[in-house]
Amino acid sequence: MPDTALPSPAPSPVPAPVRPLAKGTLGRRLVVRVAVLVAVVAMGLSTVVALAAYNIQISQVDTRLGLALDRETRRVGGGVGGGPSGPSPGGQVIGTITATQTAATISGAILVDRSGNNTGVGFETLSTDALGQLAALNLATDTKTTIQLSGYGLYRVAAATDGTNRVIVGIPMGEVASAMTTLLLYEALLAGVVIAGAVFVARSVVVNSLAPLNRLAATATAVSNxxxxxxxxxxxxxxxxxxxxxxxxxxxxxxxxxxxxxxxxxxxxxxxxxxxxxxxxxxxxxxxxxxxxxxxxxxxxxxxxxxxxxxxxxxxxxxxxxxxxxxxxxxxxxxxxxxxxxxxPALDLAPTDLTEVVLNATSDARVAGPDHHWSLSLPDEPVYAMGDRYRLHQVLANLLANARTHTPPGTDVRTAVRVENGRAVLTVTDNGPGIPAGLQAQVFERFTRADTSRVRKQGGSSTGLGLAIVVAVVTAHHGTASVQSEPGRTVFTISIPSAPAPARG
CATH class of the missing domain: 1.10.287 (Helix Hairpins)
Incomplete structure (x- = not known):
C-alpha cells in the first residue's frame, strides 16, 4: 500500500569518529599491504641468501670430497694401507667413510676416526644397513650426491675407480646442516624484526598521510548534519x-x-x-x-x-x-x-489531552457533515502530548474536513488516538474512493487538490492548503504526518511526542 510521509525535521545522528586503523579503513588496508609486501621481499631475500650459503658450503664440501676421493683411490690402487684394516697415510678427514667395492660387493668399509684421532683405534666397520646403502649407489665418475646413511646421519658421497676396484668416499654434512639451521634461525628472526619495523613505520606514515583526509571527512560529516x-x-x-x-x-x-x-x-x-x-x-x-x-x-x-x-x-x-x-x-x-x-510558529506548548481534542473536533465534524458516519476509537486512559491545544485541534479539524470534502455521502470516517513507542498517534481513516496514486506524493504540498469538479458537485470547497497547514503545525511540534491510501481505505497518521499526564491538585 503506498505510503507518503513527511520527513522528520530532526537531524541525522552524527556518526562516531572512525579510528585511523579501524577495520575496513583505507589506512588499515595500506598498512596490511605494506606488511605483506615487506614480508614477501624479506622471505625472498632470505631464501636467496640461504640458497647461496648452501651452495657455497656444498662447493667447499665437494672440494674436500674430491681431494679425499683422489687420495683414497691412489691408496687402494697402490696397495698402501691394505683397505679397511688401517688408516691411509697422511691422516683422514674426521668422520670420512671409505669403502672399497669389487664388482657388486663391498669388500670392506670403515668410518674413519669418528672419535677424533688417526691412530687406528677410532676406526670402525660400517653397519650392514649402511654397507647396503653404499652398495646400492649407482654413482658415475665425478658425480657427488647427498644421502641419509642409516645410523650415521647425512653424508656427501662420491665414487671413483682405479680400473679394478671402485672406491666410495663420504664426508659428513653435520656441520653444513648445523650452519644452515643457524642461518635460517637468524634469517627468520631478522625477517620478523624487519616486518615489525615496517608495520610500525608504515602505520606512522599512513596515519600522518591520511590525517588531512580524515579532517576532510570530519568537515563533510559536520556539514551533512x-x-x-x-x-x-x-x-x-x-x-x-x-x-x-x-x-x-x-x-x-x-x-x-x-x-x-x-x-x-x-x-x-x-x-x-x-x-x-x-x-x-x-x-x-x-x-x-x-x-x-x-x-x-x-x-x-x-x-x-x-x-x-x-x-x-x-x-x-x-x-x-x-x-x-x-x-x-x-x-x-x-x-x-x-x-x-x-x-x-509561536506555539503555546503544554500537556494537552488529545482525547478531548478528538472528541471536540469529531463533534464539530458531525455537525458540518451529517451525511457522513463519524466514529471514535479512544483508549481507556487519556493520551497527553506536549503541544498547542488550538493548533492540534486545527490539525484534526483539517483532516476531518478533508475526509468530508473528498468522500461521498455515507462514508465512514473513524478517528483514533493511541500511544505507540513513546509518541502520541492520531489517525483518521475513511472508506472512501482513496487518493489517486499520482497525487499521493504531493498530497501534503501547498495548493494540491483532488478533482475540483467532484468537490464542487458535493457543495464543498478546497483551497489546497488544509493538508499543508497540517504538515506545518505537526512539524512545529517535532512530529511527522503520513498517508496510506488505496481504493476503499485511506489513513492519515499524525505522530507527535507524548507527554506525561499533568499532576492533579
Missing amino acids: LPLETGEVEGIVRVPHSDTDPVSEVGRVGLAFNHMLDNVEGALAARHASEVKLRQFVADASHELRNPLAAIRGYAELTRRERSQLSATMAHALTRIESESDRMSTLVEDLLLLARLDSG
Missing part, C-alpha cells in the same frame, strides 16, 4: 587552509570541497532570501486583503435585505459574490497562517 533544509546557512564550516594545498592530492580535494561549499552556501543564501521575501509578501498581501474582503462580504450580506426586489439573475450573482468572498477570506487566513508558521 546541518539543517540545510531550512535554507539558513549559518555555521557551515570549511576545510582548514592547511589541508587545501593544491600540490597534494588531498589538498586539491579539500580545495574543491571548500569551493563546493562556497557555491552551496551562496545558493542556500539566495534561496533563503527569496523564501523570506516570498513569505513576507504572502503575509503582507494576506494581511492587506483581509480588510477589502471584509468590506465585500459586508456589502454582499447587506444586499440580502433587498434581494427579493432583485431579479433572479442578480440575486444569484450576489449570492455567489458572498460565497466566493467567504472562500477567499478562508484562503487568505490560511495563507497568513502558513506564512506565520514558516517564519517560526
Whole structure:
C-alpha cells in the first residue's frame, strides 16, 4: 500500500569518529599491504641468501670430497694401507667413510676416526644397513650426491675407480646442516624484526598521510548534519587552509570541497532570501486583503435585505459574490497562517489531552457533515502530548474536513488516538474512493487538490492548503504526518511526542 510521509525535521545522528586503523579503513588496508609486501621481499631475500650459503658450503664440501676421493683411490690402487684394516697415510678427514667395492660387493668399509684421532683405534666397520646403502649407489665418475646413511646421519658421497676396484668416499654434512639451521634461525628472526619495523613505520606514515583526509571527512560529516533544509546557512564550516594545498592530492580535494561549499552556501543564501521575501509578501498581501474582503462580504450580506426586489439573475450573482468572498477570506487566513508558521510558529506548548481534542473536533465534524458516519476509537486512559491545544485541534479539524470534502455521502470516517513507542498517534481513516496514486506524493504540498469538479458537485470547497497547514503545525511540534491510501481505505497518521499526564491538585 503506498505510503507518503513527511520527513522528520530532526537531524541525522552524527556518526562516531572512525579510528585511523579501524577495520575496513583505507589506512588499515595500506598498512596490511605494506606488511605483506615487506614480508614477501624479506622471505625472498632470505631464501636467496640461504640458497647461496648452501651452495657455497656444498662447493667447499665437494672440494674436500674430491681431494679425499683422489687420495683414497691412489691408496687402494697402490696397495698402501691394505683397505679397511688401517688408516691411509697422511691422516683422514674426521668422520670420512671409505669403502672399497669389487664388482657388486663391498669388500670392506670403515668410518674413519669418528672419535677424533688417526691412530687406528677410532676406526670402525660400517653397519650392514649402511654397507647396503653404499652398495646400492649407482654413482658415475665425478658425480657427488647427498644421502641419509642409516645410523650415521647425512653424508656427501662420491665414487671413483682405479680400473679394478671402485672406491666410495663420504664426508659428513653435520656441520653444513648445523650452519644452515643457524642461518635460517637468524634469517627468520631478522625477517620478523624487519616486518615489525615496517608495520610500525608504515602505520606512522599512513596515519600522518591520511590525517588531512580524515579532517576532510570530519568537515563533510559536520556539514551533512546541518539543517540545510531550512535554507539558513549559518555555521557551515570549511576545510582548514592547511589541508587545501593544491600540490597534494588531498589538498586539491579539500580545495574543491571548500569551493563546493562556497557555491552551496551562496545558493542556500539566495534561496533563503527569496523564501523570506516570498513569505513576507504572502503575509503582507494576506494581511492587506483581509480588510477589502471584509468590506465585500459586508456589502454582499447587506444586499440580502433587498434581494427579493432583485431579479433572479442578480440575486444569484450576489449570492455567489458572498460565497466566493467567504472562500477567499478562508484562503487568505490560511495563507497568513502558513506564512506565520514558516517564519517560526509561536506555539503555546503544554500537556494537552488529545482525547478531548478528538472528541471536540469529531463533534464539530458531525455537525458540518451529517451525511457522513463519524466514529471514535479512544483508549481507556487519556493520551497527553506536549503541544498547542488550538493548533492540534486545527490539525484534526483539517483532516476531518478533508475526509468530508473528498468522500461521498455515507462514508465512514473513524478517528483514533493511541500511544505507540513513546509518541502520541492520531489517525483518521475513511472508506472512501482513496487518493489517486499520482497525487499521493504531493498530497501534503501547498495548493494540491483532488478533482475540483467532484468537490464542487458535493457543495464543498478546497483551497489546497488544509493538508499543508497540517504538515506545518505537526512539524512545529517535532512530529511527522503520513498517508496510506488505496481504493476503499485511506489513513492519515499524525505522530507527535507524548507527554506525561499533568499532576492533579
